[in-house]
Amino acid sequence: MPSRTSDADLYTRAQRLASVAVRYADRADAERVLSPAVTEGIVDAGFARLFVPTRWGGDAGSAADLLGALDVLSQGCTSTAWCASVIAGAGRMGAFLPEEGQRELWAAGADTPVVGALMPRGSATAVTGGWRVTGEWDFTSAVGFSAWALVCARLPQAGGGQVPWFFALPRRDYQVADTWSSFGMRGTASDTLLADNVFVPAHRGFARQDMIEGRCVGSDARCHTAPLRLLSGLLFGAPALGAARAALRVRTADTGGPQDGADRRLCLSLARAVIAVDAAGLLLARAARVADAPRATELELARTPADCAYAVEQLVDVVEDLMRSVGSATQLAGHPLQRIWRDVHSLSGHVALDFDPVGDAYGALLADPVDGLCSP
Numbered sequence: 504m505p506s507r508t509s510d511a512d513l514y515t516r517a518q519r520l521a522s523v524a525v526r527y528a529d530r531a532d533a534e535r536v537l538s539p540a541v542t543e544g545i546v547d548a549g550f551a552r553l554f555v556p557t558r559w560g561g562d563a564g565s566a567a568d569l570l571g572a573l574d575v576l577s578q579g580c581t582s583t584a585w586c587a588s589v590i591a592g593a594g595r596m597g598a599f600l601p602e603e604g605q606r607e608l609w610a611a612g613a614d615t616p617v618v619g620a621l622m623p624r625g626s627a628t629a630v631t632g633g634w635r636v637t638g639e640w641d642f643t644s645a646v647g648f649s650a651w652a653l654v655c656a657r658l659p660q661a662g663g664g665q666v667p668w669f670f671a672l673p674r675r676d677y678q679v680a681d682t683w684s685s686f687g688m689r690g691t692a693s694d695t696l697l698a699d700n701v702f703v704p705a706h707r708g709f710a711r712q713d714m715i716e717g718r719c720v721g722s723d724a725r726c727h728t729a730p731l732r733l734l735s736g737l738l739f740g741a742p743a744l745g746a747a748r749a750a751l752r753v754r755t756a757d758t759g760g761p762q763d764g765a766d767r768r769l770c771l772s773l774a775r776a777v778i779a780v781d782a783a784g785l786l787l788a789r790a791a792r793v794a795d796a797p798r799a800t801e802l803e804l805a806r807t808p809a810d811c812a813y814a815v816e817q818l819v820d821v822v823e824d825l826m827r828s829v830g831s832a833t834q835l836a837g838h839p840l841q842r843i844w845r846d847v848h849s850l851s852g853h854v855a856l857d858f859d860p861v862g863d864a865y866g867a868l869l870a871d872p873v874d875g876l877c878s879p
Contacts, residue, residue, distance in 0.1 A: 513564070516548035517572035517587075521579030528580040531690030532842050535683055541583050542648040545616075548572070550587040552613035554595035556722045559605060560613040561594070563724035566734060566794035570741050570787055577745030578752075581846035582690030584742035586645040592738045593619035596653050598719040598727045600671060603706035605720065608651055608671055618649040620696050623667040623711070625656030633704040634658070636670050641682060644693040650674050652696055655711060669714065671707040672698060687842075687849025725795055732804060733794040735855040736811025737787065743847050744787060747780045747818040750843045754825045772828060776821045783814035783821075790814075805868050808861040815847075815856045822847045 520541070527538040545551070553569060555561020562568075569591055577584030594617055597608045609615055625638020636656050646652065652672050657665040680695040713719075719727035726734075755773065790807045793799055799807070826833050826844045833841045850856070 513549045513553065513562075513568055513572050514575065517576040520544040520548050520583070520587075521576045524576065524580035524583040525578075528582075528690070528839075528842065529837060531580065531582055533689075535689045536647060536692040537583060537586060537690050539648075541580070542586070542645075545583065545587045545590060545645075546614050548576075548587070549614075550591045551594055551616045553591045554598070554726045555609060555613040556598050556605070556724065556727065558721070559609040561609075562613075563722065563726055565726065566729075566737055566791040567788070570737060570744075570791045573741040574745045574748070574784070577742040578749045579745075580690065581742050581746040581749075581843065581850065582688050584745060585688060585691050585739075585850065588738050588742060589618060589644045590616050590649075592734070593617040593653055595726055595734075596669065596714055597651075597671070598722050599669070599709045599714045600720065601706045601709070602721055604671055604708075607707065611650070615650050616645070616648055617651045617653060618643055618646050618696075619669075620646075620652060620654040623655045623657050625654055625698065627656040627658045627668060627670065627703075627708075629658070630702070633702060634670065634708060636672070636698055636701050636703050639680075639695055639697050641695040642693045643679075643696040644691045646679050646694055646696050647692050652677055654696065654698060667711040668708050669711055670703045672701060672703065676701045685849055687845035687847075689845075725797065729794050730799070730804065733790070733799060733807050736808045736861075737790055737794065739850070739853045739855045740811045740815045741787060743815045743818040743850055744780070744784055746843050746847050746850075747783070747821050750822045750825050750840055750847075751776055751780065753840045753843070754829065769828070772824065776825060779817050779821050783817045786810045786814040802868055805861070805865040808855070809858065809865040812856045812858040812861050815851050816858055819847050819851045 523544055524541050527541050531537050552561045553564040557563045573584045573588055576587055596619055597605060597617055620640030620643045624640050625636055627634045627636045638656055640654055653669045654672060655667050655669050658668045659665050678697040680697055682695040683693045715731045717728045717730045790810045793803045793807050822844050826840055
C-alpha cells in the first residue's frame with residue numbers, strides 16, 4: 504500500500520492507473536468486471552484513503568483533489584473512475600461512525616476499500632448491544648473488491664415510523680449476487696449485496712441524516728463537515744468529464760489528423776464540442792471549490808447540485824453528437840466511442856444527476872425577489 508499521498512501524488516497515480524485501465528477497458532466491458540490489476544490500482548492510487556480522517560492515516564482530502572484525479576482517470580476508463588469515486592465517497596461515510604466503529608473500520612489501514620449501499624432497502628431490528636440487519640442492495644458498485652460495506656436500512660422508532668440508518672458490515676457478513684447486466688458502465692460490476700439477519704454492534708451504526716448534514720464524529724475536515732449535497736453531484740458526475748474528453752480524442756483520431764481544407768462542419772463541431780466540455784469542467788470545478796470552502800451560502804447549496812447535473816447533461820450531449828458524427832462505424836462491437844457513449848448515458852441516469860429536482864430548487868431561489876437574481 505502507498506504511504507500517505509499528497510495532492511500531486513493522487514493525480515500522478517491516477518494518470519498511471521488510466522494508462523493501465525485503458526488497456527483493460529474492453530475486457531471490463533465484455534466481462535462486466537474490472538481486472539484485478541485495475542481494482543488494485545484504485546486502492547494503490549489512494550482513492551480509498553482520500554477522505555479517510557487523518558487520525559486513521561487518511562488524507563482528509565478535497566473535492567478538487569477528487570475531481571482532478573477522476574478527470575484524468577476516466578479518460579482511460581469510465582467504469583474505473585466510477586469505482587474509484589464510489590470507493591472514495593464511501594471512505595468519507597466512515598467518518599460518521601462512532602469512534603469505536605471508525606477504529607474497527609480502518610483497523611487494517613486507511614487503504615481499506617469500503618463501498619456504500621445508499622438506498623434504504625434493508626430492515627434493522629434493535630437487539631441487545633446493537634441491531635439485526637437484513638436486506639438486498641442492488642446497484643452496489645465495486646462491491647466485489649470491497650472489504651467493508653456501509654448499507655442503509657430502515658430502523659423502527661419507538662414513537663412509530665422508521666428512519667434510515669447506515670450500518671457497517673465486514674466482508675464476512677455479506678454476499679454478492681451477480682446481477683449487474685447493464686448496457687453501460689458494465690465494468691463497475693454494480694451487483695447486489697445481500698445480508699441475512701446479520702448482527703451489527705451499536706458502534707457500527709449512524710443516522711443517515713447525520714451524513715446528509717455533515718455531522719461527523721471526531722473530525723473538523725471540510726470533506727466531513729460539508730453537507731452531502733455539495734459532494735454527491737461531483738462523486739457521481741465527475742467521471743463523465745474525462746469520458747467526454749476521451750470521446751473527443753477518439754473522434755479526432757478518426758479524422759486522420761490535421762489536414763488542409765478539412766471539412767468546415769467538422770471543424771466547427773469539434774470546436775463547439777471542446778468548448779462545451781471545457782465549460783462543463785468549469786462548472787464542476789466551481790462546485791468543487793464551493794464544496795471545499797469553509798462554508799456555503801444558501802444559494803451555493805442549491806446551485807452546486809444543479810451545476811453538476813447540468814454539466815453532465817452537456818457532456819452527454821457532446822458524446823451523443825460525436826457518436827452521430829462518426830456514422831455507422833460506431834455501431835460495430837468494440838468501437839471505443841460506442842463504449843463511452845453507453846457509459847455516459849448510463850452514468851447520467853443516477854438520481855444525483857437528475858437536473859429537474861435540483862434545478863427546481865435552484866430556480867426557486869433565483870426567482871426570490873429578496874435573495875435571487877433581482878436582489879441588490
